[in-house]
Amino acid sequence: MESSRQIVFLVYEGFELLDLSGPSSAFNAANSVSSEPHYEIVTVSAAGGLVTASCGIAVATVAIDRIVLGTCTSTVLAVGSEGNPLIAAMRDRALLNFLKTAASKAERCGSVCSGAFLLAAAGLLDGKNAATHWAGCQHLKRWFPNVIVNDEALYVIDGSIWTSAGVTTGIDMALAMVGADHGPHLKGKVARHLVVYAHRPGFQTQFSTLLDAQIAGIDPFSNVLEWLDQNLHQSVRVAQLATLAGMTERSFYRRFTQTMGVSPARYLCLVRLERARQLLAAGQPVKTVCPQVGFASEAAFRKAFKSHFGTTPALYGATQGQA
Numbered sequence: 001m002e003s004s005r006q007i008v009f010l011v012y013e014g015f016e017l018l019d020l021s022g023p024s025s026a027f028n029a030a031n032s033v034s035s036e037p038h039y040e041i042v043t044v045s046a047a048g049g050l051v052t053a054s055c056g057i058a059v060a061t062v063a064i065d066r067i068v069l070g071t072c073t074s075t076v077l078a079v080g081s082e083g084n085p086l087i088a089a090m091r092d093r094a095l096l097n098f099l100k101t102a103a104s105k106a107e108r109c110g111s112v113c114s115g116a117f118l119l120a121a122a123g124l125l126d127g128k129n130a131a132t133h134w135a136g137c138q139h140l141k142r143w144f145p146n147v148i149v150n151d152e153a154l155y156v157i158d159g160s161i162w163t164s165a166g167v168t169t170g171i172d173m174a175l176a177m178v179g180a181d182h183g184p185h186l187k188g189k190v191a192r193h194l195v196v197y198a199h200r201p202g203f204q205t206q207f208s209t210l211l212d213a214q215i216a217g218i219d220p221f222s223n224v225l226e227w228l229d230q231n232l233h234q235s236v237r238v239a240q241l242a243t244l245a246g247m248t249e250r251s252f253y254r255r256f257t258q259t260m261g262v263s264p265a266r267y268l269c270l271v272r273l274e275r276a277r278q279l280l281a282a283g284q285p286v287k288t289v290c291p292q293v294g295f296a297s298e299a300a301f302r303k304a305f306k307s308h309f310g311t312t313p314a315l316y317g318a319t320q321g322q323a
Contacts, residue, residue, distance in 0.1 A: 004036075004038055004040050004073075005038065005039050005040070005073050005074070005107070006070060007024070007039050007077070008044055008074060008075065009043045009044070009077050010045070010076060010077065010095065010099070011053075011061060012046065012081070012088070012095060013085055013088070014052070014081050014086075015051070015054065015079050015085065016053065016054055016082070016113060017054070018170075019112040019115065019167055019170055020059070020079050022168055022170050023171055024043075026171050026174035026190055026194060027039040030186060033186070033190060033193050034189075042062055042067065043062065044098075046063070046064060046095055048061055049061060054082070054085065064095075069102060069106045071106070072107050073107060074102070074106040074107055074108075075110070075177065076102035076106050076110070077109075077112055077115065077170075078099060079112050080113030080114030080115040080116075081114060082114065086117060091121075096118070099118060099122040099124060100122050103124050103161070106160075107160065108161075108177070109124065109162075110164070110173070111162075111163045111164065112167070112173070113133045113169075114136050115163075116136075116140060117136070117139075117144075120143070126144075127146060128148060128159070128161055129150055130148065130149055130150065130161070130163040131154065131155055131164055132163065133165055134165065135166075154173075155172055155173040155176065162176075171194070175191055178190055221245060221260075223244055223245070227241075229271065232268075232271060232272050233291060233293065234294060238252065241256075268294075269304065272293040272295070275292070276289050276305060281316075281317070283317070285317075286298060289301075
């Protein structure tokens with residue numbers, strides 16, 4: 001029987017419970033669906049004892065000075081939080097020193113969601129590619145300019161450092177770890193057990209561009225975004241959008257790209273793919289989705305969808321429980 005790997009979750013007052021419960025459930029499921037105890041899950045904090053999450057639920061923890069890390073058998077993951085709890089954790093020398101030790105001794109060291117800020121504060125992300133929640137990407141770039149922030153990825157692997165984006169992507173990263181440790185068969189069994197999408201790759205977008213646009217809703221582009229949302233089935237030219245915004249084509253292109261972070265053409269492609277994803281999840285077949293979102297051919301649609309989501313439209317629809 002192979003030795004079990006130790007998965008250590010680092011928490012602190014005000015942490016996000018889903019960052020802990022989601023990934024830990026994936027590792028626990030690997031034990032449940034197998035005849036072998038693949039993972040030992042431990043939750044630690046600076047002082048040990050009960051630690052209260054942001055939702056008010058208290059979790060029992062072990063003090064970090066009682067943990068012995070194995071070079072080839074331990075993974076340490078810092079969970080995320082928001083606001084003052086995260087700032088306090090970033091200033092906690094005991095937590096940061098523990099993470100530094102983990103980076104030098106453990107098999108893997110990583111973070112879930114905004115837990116990446118703790119790794120950065122400990123100096124572990126300098127020169128590294130990393131992911132965090134889309135809402136925190138700009139803060140991470142500004143506060144830690146030596147970190148190479150990937151705005152789009154669900155999770156990023158850079159050597160022994162693993163980082164994931166918004167809350168539920170911690171499950172995707174945990175599944176990737178299970179796959180790396182024990183192969184795709186066990187990974188698939190765990191995904192089925194949890195009823196989650198089994199093969200969501202790390203490079204899949206967080207849809208931050210779409211979310212930013214919806215949240216911003218600012219002039220002079222609010223009417224353009226609304227018009228696009230209602231006319232995805234049409235052939236769209238930049239000149240049309242510039243007219244809607246009351247700008248010259250050159251000015252529109254420049255200002256739109258600066259504001260949204262992507263070109264008009266890229267934004268339109270993202271919106272179309274997101275609408276296609278929603279329609280497929282609702283049970284519509286590929287042949288009816290394609291014209292609704294403005295792709296000239298099913299072949300072009302399938303290629304764009306697979307490139308963006310890492311799976312085919314048909315397989316995506318099937319994973320959503322549709323016929």
